Amino acid sequence: MVQENLTLAIEILGTIAFAMSGSFAAMQKRLDPFGILIIAFVTSVGGGTVRDLLLDVPVFWMHDMIICSVVFITCIVSMIFKSVEKRFRVTLFIFDSIGLGLFTIVGIQKGMNADLNPLICITLGTITGCVGGISRDILLNKIPLIFRKEIYATACIVGGGIFLILVKYTTLSYAFVQIFTILLIVAIRTFAVKYEWQIPKFYGVDDNAEM
């Protein structure tokens, strides 16, 4: 029961984090309020929707108003705080990373509940964590998608792998492992972004390539 509540709390916190990241990204592109709502919605439910379609279970936001209400309220709050956007930028990067960590763990848990192979569970976790942010960037036509994307991927796969190892081969409490892994994913991503800032020239783009 406590565990169930913790998992629901993780899902709602992740939804809030991604809805904020989607809203602010959409406001940076100067969309109107309904456009912002759409981007916030896609960012926060995109990953879980693909996960549920792959698992062939009912899509989590279709029969329950909690998630949609959370997205809606987060969106309104983000728009009210629009004026302080610049100050929020670093905070928001952290929020986006927290969302990534939270959703990756939720995805892995749903895969474990369906008795899937551990590697498939990590794949599901990565999909749950990454698809929302990737969709947001594609819809907003953001050019440097590729840089963010790989950081998403690396953090999810490494963090998810460590989560599975800690759950299976240690006697640490499940709640502790969840929170530790989420913080680890946030840390990996933050490190990766800092690292990228230092060596941007290695990431040349070669669009003339034949393939």
Next chain:
Amino acid sequence: MVQENLTLAIEILGTIAFAMSGSFAAMQKRLDPFGILIIAFVTSVGGGTVRDLLLDVPVFWMHDMIICSVVFITCIVSMIFKSVEKRFRVTLFIFDSIGLGLFTIVGIQKGMNADLNPLICITLGTITGCVGGISRDILLNKIPLIFRKEIYATACIVGGGIFLILVKYTTLSYAFVQIFTILLIVAIRTFAVKYEWQIPKFYGVDDNAEM
């Protein structure tokens, strides 16, 4: 029975409208005939496909040749009329908007038939109306996707909300409400596009942003 025929007619008209919009967009990008067919297909069935996957019902075009035949014939007709493309441009904008209105209402109705919450119904209607056009623009690599997207969203959400209110709280005939709301969505979108033409400079793009 009459209502069922009206809904089928709305679905087919929407398919024709979006298939035309997809065909002409693909011809502007100078695709070959099969590429045009693919884009027309994705534009007209994309939204309904995602809707049916979310509802976990059989995908509407998989077990029935009507929709595929309509797309195929519309495509051929569009290619024959390719030479008069420039004249058709404004007409096509109207067609695209009509498709948006028709598909939004179809999506909301399918959500209502599945006894979903009204807000989820509006979400389904928006998905049905928008996904085809968004996919078309992503596949054709159209840069100003973002401007169209928000107009899609705003028109769908406002029109869909008014549709639900009129159906639930008035005694107006269902057929009248359908046609009125479809025309309203077309009107909203046309207004939005005109409005955008007047203040393009407010839509600056800030790609250097960290998030």
Next chain:
Amino acid sequence: MVQENLTLAIEILGTIAFAMSGSFAAMQKRLDPFGILIIAFVTSVGGGTVRDLLLDVPVFWMHDMIICSVVFITCIVSMIFKSVEKRFRVTLFIFDSIGLGLFTIVGIQKGMNADLNPLICITLGTITGCVGGISRDILLNKIPLIFRKEIYATACIVGGGIFLILVKYTTLSYAFVQIFTILLIVAIRTFAVKYEWQIPKFYGVDDNAEM
């Protein structure tokens, strides 16, 4: 039994071909190893995943480690051979086309097994063959997506149509028809790419268009 093994072999060969094409495309964009793995995975399972969701059957890579292992091993091998990338370029174009041919035929067969209309089968084959490559290009933000996309489409539709005609109206052995059609799709695509190189100016892009 022999036929079943041949179909499995075709699926695995297609997975290898697309995983290589995805890996090399990701390495050209200088992604880190996990980013490369993600792109290879999306490229090789994307088409089949959409096909299985549309058919409402279990997604082929979810309950079976063969496909995931093949992608993983192919990815490692590609990274080891990274240094010889330039030499591999033409070979890789061939691999990508072979993947296209193999997956198109697999998709058509799955549609035939589900007793779908022949035109829907060709559509499924085209989706199975094209979605992976299109997703790869969208994720990697490759600009000339459109040129590749239509070649994909044309080769799939023509090859798939000929496959169905040969299966239904001739007495040729099924294995021969499979291999012949796969080679035909490779040939059509190679011809199309060569043709495009000769008339690039016809493919002007008109982004100022209203629609």
